[in-house]
Every structure is written in structure tokens, then in C-alpha cells.
Amino acid sequence: DTAVSQTPKYLVTQMGNDKSIKCEQNLGHDTMYWYKQDSKKFLKIMFSYNNKELIINETVPNRFSPKSPDKAHLNLHINSLELGDSAVYFCASSQDQGSQPQHFGDGTRLSIL
């Protein structure tokens, strides 16, 4: 069973469109994250949610709106897509306490035409 699953795996769309990426984890973790990995493979945190509450918002444009309907899901909606949004977006989850590492999904490759 996949622990952290993201859909879609690939997303190709035109500039100006609105799109969503979904993420689900079946690990029972309390915290979920969205990361952006650019073409140079640099990985930057975008958002963190703990028990459906926003914990971290790392100066991400307002066009990006995360939504957490329950603690097992964290979706990412992007409005008015721009060329610079092309990247791989990773969802991750972790348990809060101690050493608990993050578990990552396989990523969503977003390409803006």
C-alpha cells in the first residue's frame, strides 16, 4: 500500500489556468507538507498543516491555496498558473514527536505551456 500518494503524477496545462493536486497519507500522521522542487532539484517547503491547521506558510504567493479537509488529506490549488510554477511538487507527512522523519509522495510534475 502506498503511504503518501499524490495525483496526478503529471500535469501539463496552459498559463492562466487553475489546477489542483491531491495528496493522501495512510500513515496516521498528524502533519502534512507541500514542497516545490525546481529544475535544479532545490527543495523548498511551501506549507505545513498539523491536524488540519496551517502551521507554516513560507512566503508562497496567494495564488497557491492549500486545503486540508481532514488530517489524512492535504490538497493544493493553484490559480492563474504562471511559467515559473513549472516544477515538481512533493507532498510529505510526518508524526510530530521526536525523530519522526518525513515520508514523501512520488511527486507531481507540473509543466506550464
Add this chain to the structure above:
Amino acid sequence: GEDVEQSLFLSVREGDSSVINCTYTDSSSTYLYWYKQEPGAGLQLLTYIFSNMDMKQDQRLTVLLNKKDKHLSLRIADTQTGDSAIYFCAEKKGTYKYIFGTGTRLKVLA
């Protein structure tokens, strides 16, 4: 700043040892991690070390931590072609924040 620095590239011959280095930013970070990313895949946890430890060994992997210099390294013994990937170090700051390094691309030559 929040930059966690790694060398971008490392090339080794199959059977040799690889050492990947990382300089992190915050001496109060509680845990430090090493992740592996293969092409087209997400990040896979390899190992981690608690900040009050100097060394941790896990099969072919050895993690060394120099807290004074904020330096972390990952040694892979008997490197295989399947070890070719991007390796990321990460530090845990507080409860919810993880800062990732710039990634080291390891290429193993047969």
C-alpha cells in the same frame, strides 16, 4: 540564512567508498537526516542521527556529525551502481520545519 550546503556533484568507482558532506545552519537542530532521490521518484529516508550523537552506522551507511562545526557526512561503503542518485541532507528545526540541503548528485562508475 537558512541554506544547508552540499557539494553538487560526486563521482566514484563501483566498490569504492563515497563520502557526501553537508553543512547545516542551526546548532539547535534536534535531528539530521539523509534522503535519497532516484530519477522520477520522491525522497526516500536513508538514515538519521540525533544531535547528541557523533556517529551512527547502519549496514553500508555511516553518518558522522560534528556539531561544533555544524557538519554532517554520509559515507557509503562498497558503492554500487544502484546508489547513483541525488542525496539530500535535512535538519529538523522545531517541531514542524525541515530544511533541506541543495542535494549531491552521486554518479557511480562501473
